[in-house]
Amino acid sequence: MKTVNLGIIGLNGRGRLWNYWKQIEGVNIAAGADISRDSIDKFLKLCNPDAFVTENYRDLLSRSDLDGIVVTTPDYLHAKMVTAALESGKFVYCEKPLAVSVKECDDILEASRRHPGKLMIGFNMRYMPFVCKMKELVDNGEIGEIKAVWVRHFVGMGSNYYYHDWHANKRNVGSLLLQKGSHDIDVIHYITGHHTVKAAAFGSLDIFGGDQDNKLACPDCDLKDSCIESQMPLLNPDNKPERKYCVFRKEVNIQDNYTCLFLLDNGIKVSYNECHFTPDYHRNYTFIGTKGRIENNEIESTVKLWKRKNGRNDQPDQVFDMLNTLTREQLEIGHGGADPKICADFIRLIRGEIKEPPVPVEAGRYAAIAGLAAQYSLEHGGIAVDVK
Numbered sequence: 001m002k003t004v005n006l007g008i009i010g011l012n013g014r015g016r017l018w019n020y021w022k023q024i025e026g027v028n029i030a031a032g033a034d035i036s037r038d039s040i041d042k043f044l045k046l047c048n049p050d051a052f053v054t055e056n057y058r059d060l061l062s063r064s065d066l067d068g069i070v071v072t073t074p075d076y077l078h079a080k081m082v083t084a085a086l087e088s089g090k091f092v093y094c095e096k097p098l099a100v101s102v103k104e105c106d107d108i109l110e111a112s113r114r115h116p117g118k119l120m121i122g123f124n125m126r127y128m129p130f131v132c133k134m135k136e137l138v139d140n141g142e143i144g145e146i147k148a149v150w151v152r153h154f155v156g157m158g159s160n161y162y163y164h165d166w167h168a169n170k171r172n173v174g175s176l177l178l179q180k181g182s183h184d185i186d187v188i189h190y191i192t193g194h195h196t197v198k199a200a201a202f203g204s205l206d207i208f209g210g211d212q213d214n215k216l217a218c219p220d221c222d223l224k225d226s227c228i229e230s231q232m233p234l235l236n237p238d239n240k241p242e243r244k245y246c247v248f249r250k251e252v253n254i255q256d257n258y259t260c261l262f263l264l265d266n267g268i269k270v271s272y273n274e275c276h277f278t279p280d281y282h283r284n285y286t287f288i289g290t291k292g293r294i295e296n297n298e299i300e301s302t303v304k305l306w307k308r309k310n311g312r313n314d315q316p317d318q319v320f321d322m323l324n325t326l327t328r329e330q331l332e333i334g335h336g337g338a339d340p341k342i343c344a345d346f347i348r349l350i351r352g353e354i355k356e357p358p359v360p361v362e363a364g365r366y367a368a369i370a371g372l373a374a375q376y377s378l379e380h381g382g383i384a385v386d387v388k
Ligand SMILES: NC(=O)c1ccc[n+]([C@@H]2O[C@H](COP(=O)([O-])OP(=O)(O)OC[C@H]3O[C@@H](n4cnc5c(N)ncnc54)[C@H](O)[C@@H]3O)[C@@H](O)[C@H]2O)c1
Pocket: 009, 010, 011, 012, 013, 014, 015, 033, 034, 035, 036, 039, 055, 057, 072, 073, 074, 075, 077, 095, 096, 097, 122, 123, 124, 179, 239, 242, 335
């Protein structure tokens, strides 16, 4: 079996996907690029001491020994890095969201059309057991024709995920409806088989942001022992140096509370809520069709199915336990067991074992532009915005 050599651009948080690629036989994490010396040093120490490393990502693109490039840098860098990587002729894995503007999404789309079949988008939620089960039930016709979708995303520990670093500034992410919401919007598109044509939204910055100095870091703050935002456990101890700035600092300008409506191309109505200061963390999806409805419960790890019958039917007809598909330990690995699977598919794509990227670039564009339209709406009084 030919060795697949990967180069990763952006070696911190999500760059640690190398953990899963390393476990695949015949995969070598051969190179890494990052502007942070700290990220490079950790990559050399934890992943591969013999890897080629550089601070200039273009050095990876000119290397003939690399088969695939992984782009795990902040969102506003995806467009230029992904288009350049595609033009170098290599396979490319791009983290979500695809990009932070319609123009950037279109630039990537055009580059991917010049290099067909080479770009895969990191919508790992498509591999989560509850999403797979819901898709299977819909495709099997269990709930008939979908007419309504209601989604609630409770982003617990939102400050840890998004407000201590670059994510909290609009110029870097466009909107948390892209950074976070593009996952959910993609799942809605994927399960229904339809995409957004109109969006309207309201949103505000209710908890985070304020007048603290942009350079104030939690470890140096007088309130560090009483402020719950500085006390939350950090996601990964190795991320500490980066995710430390006060969530109440001046530069924070991205909404933490969103309520959106989306209309899909076949008339399906979607309501979508995303809040970054809930105590609990989970996603709750409901798809309602002409013959019944399904709903997941991420805390219970279940998907429930109700059928329309003669009369009221409060109790689910079937309850599917996701712990029957994966163990609790597997569900707790990388987004409900999804990350090892999406990483494996990228290698299968490079090896030619699958011909088309399982998560196509068009899906990345549909999700991103729906989020951008909703962001535009909330900045313009909640008007309905056409999504081209
Ligand atoms: N699919 C998922 O579930 C998932 C989860 C988390 C993050 N992500 C995505 O992964 C991407 C990275 O997020 P993160 O949380 O890992 O961020 P991060 O801040 O932890 O890491 C980003 C890394 O990119 C490096 N970088 C910045 N500019 C660079 C440049 N010009 N050249 C090379 N390296 C550069 C930084 O130094 C840092 O090491 C984002 O697009 C995010 O949306 C996806």
